[in-house]
Amino acid sequence: MAEELILLDEWLSMFGMRARIALAEKGIKYEYKEEDLENKSQMLLEMNPIHKKIPVLIHKGKPICESIIIVEYIDEVWNDRVPFLPLDPYQRAQAKFWADFVNKKVGDVGGRIWAGKRDEIEVAKKELIEALKELENVLGDKPYFGGDTFGFVDIALIPFYSWFYTYEQLGNFKVEAECDKLIAWAKRCKERESVSKSVADEKEAYEYVVNYRKRFQLD
Numbered sequence: 001m002a003e004e005l006i007l008l009d010e011w012l013s014m015f016g017m018r019a020r021i022a023l024a025e026k027g028i029k030y031e032y033k034e035e036d037l038e039n040k041s042q043m044l045l046e047m048n049p050i051h052k053k054i055p056v057l058i059h060k061g062k063p064i065c066e067s068i069i070i071v072e073y074i075d076e077v078w079n080d081r082v083p084f085l086p087l088d089p090y091q092r093a094q095a096k097f098w099a100d101f102v103n104k105k106v107g108d109v110g111g112r113i114w115a116g117k118r119d120e121i122e123v124a125k126k127e128l129i130e131a132l133k134e135l136e137n138v139l140g141d142k143p144y145f146g147g148d149t150f151g152f153v154d155i156a157l158i159p160f161y162s163w164f165y166t167y168e169q170l171g172n173f174k175v176e177a178e179c180d181k182l183i184a185w186a187k188r189c190k191e192r193e194s195v196s197k198s199v200a201d202e203k204e205a206y207e208y209v210v211n212y213r214k215r216f217q218l219d
Contacts, residue, residue, distance in 0.1 A: 005030035006058040008044050010037055012200045012208055014107070015067035016055040017159035022071045024194035025150070026078045068099050071155055084152040098138060098145065099156035105131035106160050113167050114209045117218055125171035129178050136182040143188060150192060158195055161186040165202035166209050 007023070007030050009016035023030055035044055035054050047056045047063035057064045057073065064073045075084040085092050109131060112124035135157065139145055145153035164175050164186075176183040189195050213219050 004060050006033060007031070008033050008035055008041070008047065008056040008058070009054050010035050012205050013054060014159035014163055017162070017199050018067040018155055019055045019057060019070045019074075020198035021155050021158065021194050022074045022084065024198050025084070025155070025192075026074060026081050028074070028078060068103065068156060071152065075152070082149070084146075084155060086146065086151070095146070095152040098135070098153045101131070102135070102153070102156045102160070105134070106157065110160060110163060110167060113170055114163070115212065115218070121171055125167070125173060128167065128171075129173070129175075132175060132179045132182055136179045139181060139185055141181075144185070150189065154189060158186060158189045159199055161190070162199045162202050163205050166206045169206060170209070 005028065007016075007019055009019065009032060011034060020032075033041070033043070035041060037054070040052060043058075044054065044056060045052055047058055048054075048065045051065065053065070055065075055067055055070060057070045059073075059077070064070050071084060085095055106128065109124050109128045113121050113128065116124060138153075142148075144150045145157070168174055190199070
């Protein structure tokens with residue numbers, strides 16, 4: 001029931017996009033609450049008192065925090081539908097490893113590009129390209145990271161595609177020139193309604209970053 005499930009989120013957040021995609025893939029109805037991160041709601045502060053960050057999934061009054069944990073929770077609770085994680089323990093462990101890799105080597109490094117000072121961007125850009133190439137090697141010739149099935153690692157990574165344009169504009173490079181198979185994978189993912197309706201527009205993300213950088217005099 002929608003009233004039993006609430007998602008505290010912010011539309012441009014790649015981490016929030018993960019939760020939205022996972023819920024859409026499972027066909028789950030929920031109440032969406034957009035957060036103003038400069039004026040956080042009392043609900044957010046109460047439901048995530050440690051980090052005070054989005055996304056937060058509230059299920060029957062109980063909060064689940066951190067996007068990857070939320071995706072795994074959704075997979076476990078609504079387990080009567082197509083699973084995100086493989087059944088084999090080793091393959092599950094591998095999927096979780098690469099999702100964590102995305103957090104550290106794409107999420108954290110990407111943050112150093114869009115929110116970093118100009119002289120830091122070049123170093124971060126090189127690290128990001130290396131990470132994306134590593135992920136492209138893992139993908140190989142498979143349609144998705146999970147093989148023929150759209151799954152856990154795909155959900156972890158695809159939201160960042162909507163931020164690639166921002167990284168490219170700030171770093172003066174093209175991801176496709178470095179990782180053409182990865183871009184083909186991203187376009188394949190975006191053909192899924194669960195993805196296309198859950199991710200932010202790349203130009204909106206870039207506009208936000210331009211204004212953010214002006215405000216904090218990062219250029």
